[in-house]
Amino acid sequence: MSGANFILLINLSVAGLLAASFMAVAFHDVGRAPARWFASGYVLGMAYSAIEFSIPAFTDARLPVVTAFAVFLGATIAFNVGLARKYGVAPPWSPMLFFLVAATIVVYFVQDLPRQSLGRMMAYQLPYAVMQFVGLAIVWSSRQRRGRLDRILMAVLAASAVQFASKPFIAHALGGWGANPQAYLQSNYALVSQSLGTVFALAMALLTLAILVGDVLAEVTSRSETDTLSRLLNRGAFTRQAEQAVLGAMRQGVPVALVIADLDHFKSINDNFGHASGDQVIEAFAGFLRAAAAGHHVAGRIGGEEFAIILTGTNLAAARLFAEGTRSAFGALPIDGLPADISCTASFGVAELHPGETIADLMRRADEALYLAKNAGRDCVRVSAGPGGEWSSSAIAINSRSA
Incomplete structure (x- = not known):
């Protein structure tokens, strides 16, 4: 051969x-x-x-x-x-x-x-x-x-x-x-x-x-790494990618903000209209975050009815405006499976990364702001104090209830 x-x-x-x-x-x-x-x-x-x-x-x-x-x-x-x-x-x-x-x-x-x-x-x-x-x-x-x-x-x-x-x-x-x-x-x-x-x-x-x-x-x-219902990152994947986004923003010297949202009275929606309607609410809200992320930001479903999005290149005022826009649009959105007279709302906490902070610090402060929003009657936006806990006059000005 x-x-x-x-x-x-x-x-x-x-x-x-x-x-x-x-x-x-x-x-x-x-x-x-x-x-x-x-x-x-x-x-x-x-x-x-x-x-x-x-x-x-x-x-x-x-x-x-x-x-x-x-x-x-x-x-x-x-x-x-x-x-x-x-x-x-x-x-x-x-x-x-x-x-x-x-x-x-x-x-x-x-x-x-x-x-x-x-x-x-x-x-x-x-x-x-x-x-x-x-x-x-x-x-x-x-x-x-x-x-x-x-x-x-x-x-x-x-x-x-x-x-x-x-x-x-x-x-x-x-x-x-x-x-x-x-x-x-x-x-x-x-x-x-x-x-x-x-x-x-x-x-x-x-x-x-x-x-x-x-x-x-x-x-x-x-x-x-993806939550099946919302098609957003799950909590673990969100945390990992948020850390990378924060590190990248720090290297580039650009601001980065975190918005955490919680659907208001979500349990009552499930109890009164069924879990299928609750799923529709989650999908509808997640759609806003998917559109906002669009390859530039990191969005995830970090709890049953809790969501978060890292906004790179965005300062506190711009992040607050994003949260206000999402809150307003979601509140006006009709949800399949719910009566026309039923509107769904969400509460928002906003924080901007400060020098020397970690992603854990940022999430803690955004959580604190979300807690203030829920205590203020829900369907509103609250922003976080600085790392030391002081509220500047500008922070107070944008911390007023939006509802």
């Missing part, structure tokens, strides 16, 4: 293992369309290797050669569709399928050219290079934030495109790719070509697997 035959068998096995790996990722979450497309690409890669391995058994190799070409080009298209699904880009179906048909027709007719002609070699390799550049363009055009692995994947796609485009010249330098298709696997070029194919196939597969697994882990983490 020649070295190229051995590498081809390795490629067949590796493609099978990679297809199984992507299917395992897809099985973990049936919504993982990218993983299914990547798996399909490597299944087609297996088929390509099997066809290449069988070519020496054919007297007239035109059909298996053209079939192998089309199957491998189809594998690159499936991979590109997986990339498009992963990066939220519309797959360029029409151009890719048209290119597949056109390139296959060209390869069929160039079989009549001299085997060692540069034109024939380029007709066979350049379409693969084009598909790799299409994959690169898909990742590049994505509006998703690209991390280090995404940038490495783009570099590997570019390098793979270059190696496909350079293969005709490599073949020429190594004395050609065999006197006929049956002799291809005995050539030095076949050994180099199949080895390069293995390296790039593995590199792209491992990178895409790492990216997909990272997405799965991030989703699992998000689910474990």
Whole structure:
């Protein structure tokens, strides 16, 4: 068995293992369309290797050669569709399928050219290079934030495109790719070509697997940190992310404020109208905080009917205005499942981080302000005193009841 035959068998096995790996990722979450497309690409890669391995058994190799070409080009298209699904880009179906048909027709007719002609070699390799550049363009055009692995994947796609485009010249330098298709696997070029194919196939597969697994882990983490009903962070996740937000604000030298809210008379809503109506109230209030957070702030459900939001880059006065706006809008919001004459309200405590304080100090003072709001009759906003407990004249001015 020649070295190229051995590498081809390795490629067949590796493609099978990679297809199984992507299917395992897809099985973990049936919504993982990218993983299914990547798996399909490597299944087609297996088929390509099997066809290449069988070519020496054919007297007239035109059909298996053209079939192998089309199957491998189809594998690159499936991979590109997986990339498009992963990066939220519309797959360029029409151009890719048209290119597949056109390139296959060209390869069929160039079989009549001299085997060692540069034109024939380029007709066979350049379409693969084009598909790799299409994959690169898909990742590049994505509006998703690209991390280090995404940038490495783009570099590997570019390098793979270059190696496909350079293969005709490599073949020429190594004395050609065999006197006929049956002799291809005995050539030095076949050994180099199949080895390069293995390296790039593995590199792209491992990178895409790492990216997909990272997405799965991030989703699992998000689910474990997210309150199911409100779709806000749970208390533990809120505390951790609030600490990071506070540290980031301190490093940047920007203000940071905390607003804690408690739904008024929530138990009576559950008792009088049922837990389903209570859930609607929680979902409605959480919607205000989700909209306010919008990727810039940290919001969470820290108790049964208690919520909190860290507002970075926000001072005490602005945080108080945010709380007032939320209080007013929530009080006017009709809630599904409740009579039209029943309005829901919330009480708010607001505090701004002072130098030398920790997130625990900030939460304690916001809690104290919330306690004052509830004692003042609820449906109002109260702001915290400074760390020493003194109330400045400005704090007193904005501490008046808003209801």
